[in-house]
Amino acid sequence: MxxxxxxxxxxxxxxxxxxxxxxxxxxxxxxxxxxxxxxxxxxxxxxxxxxxxxxxxxxxxxxxxxxxxxxxxxxxxxxxxxxxxxxxxxxxxxxxxxxxxxxxxxxxxxxxxxxxxxxxxxxxxxxxxxxxxxxxxxxxxxxxxxxxxxxxxxxxxLVMLPRPTRRVQEGTADGEVLTCDRFGNVQLSVTADDLHRIGAVTGTSLTVTLGRRTLTVPFGETFASAPPGELMAYVDSVGCLALAVNSGNAAQRLGLPPGAHVRVSVTSPSMH
Known part of the structure; x- marks a missing residue:
């Protein structure tokens, strides 16, 4: 070698x-x-x-x-x-x-x-x-x-950490919080492929369930897809779904620890 x-x-x-x-x-x-x-x-x-x-x-x-x-x-x-x-x-x-x-x-x-x-x-x-x-x-x-x-x-x-969980079924993608970066962006284990399988496309909205909270967030390509100070979702540079606040800190706002369960689905028109 x-x-x-x-x-x-x-x-x-x-x-x-x-x-x-x-x-x-x-x-x-x-x-x-x-x-x-x-x-x-x-x-x-x-x-x-x-x-x-x-x-x-x-x-x-x-x-x-x-x-x-x-x-x-x-x-x-x-x-x-x-x-x-x-x-x-x-x-x-x-x-x-x-x-x-x-x-x-x-x-x-x-x-x-x-x-x-x-x-x-x-x-x-x-x-x-x-x-x-x-x-x-x-x-x-x-x-x-x-x-x-x-x-x-x-x-x-070898000692192995449990692999991050992710599952797609019946129009929902379940995952967990992987990590938060220094900008406060919250990276999830849900992947771009998972999003494709549930029919999520940029320019629409996602319903994100975080414990007892349910949020509707715009799904965009860049941080500017949401107004300053607003929460949004995007696919990050390694192909994972992430939550961000335009010009802000999503980790501080959401208070999600690593490993926290997250469920994602496409927002139906009646939920807008």
């Missing part, structure tokens, strides 16, 4: 401290020619689900190579540190579900990081991103065979 000499980084480390720079430095010292791409370091602290969603939705647009993801509230505990080969990509990080949505359904090989010769010494109990994941990723990007990182185990034993 030949990898592109590129390492990507996704963490919840923030930008106020030197954590990200330390990871960059470790990779560059081991493999100076490796290109480093920062996905984000602003995942909310410890929010594995948010990190998993960002990783899965971003990876298709990244160079093939080594993808390091570290949102690791269990750092230093018995949770496994892993490298997972998936075609021309390798994912490196904690085995806590963070990697799961980015992995294909089959064809992966999983390895526990047990070869301590690849780590920095002394190994910090609380900074595996710097001392374990970054050096392993650098060696892999530089050409190390993945079998050298440690012990292979059955990829079916």
């Amino acid at each position: 030949a990898l592109t000499n590129c390492v990507t980084l996704l963490t919840d480390y923030g930008l106020e401290d030197g954590f990200v720079a330390a990871c960059h430095g470790v990779i560059s010292r081991i493999s100076p020619s490796t290109r480093i791409v920062d996905i984000t370091h602003l995942v909310p602290p410890g929010d594995v689900r948010r990190g998993a969603a960002i990783l899965a939705q971003t990876v298709p647009y990244l160079p093939e190579g080594v993808h390091v993801a570290v949102v690791d509230p269990g750092v230093g505990t018995a949770r496994r540190a892993v490298a997972v080969a998936a075609g021309d990509r390798v994912f490196v990080g904690p085995d806590n579900g963070l990697l799961s949505w980015a992995l294909p359904d089959s064809g992966t090989r999983a390895f526990e990081l047990t070869n301590s010769k690849l780590w920095l010494e002394p190994l910090s109990a609380t900074f595996h991103g710097r001392d374990m994941f970054s050096p392993v990723a650098a060696h892999l990007a530089a050409g190390l065979d993945i079998a050298a990182v440690g012990t292979e185990f059955d990829a079916a034993d």
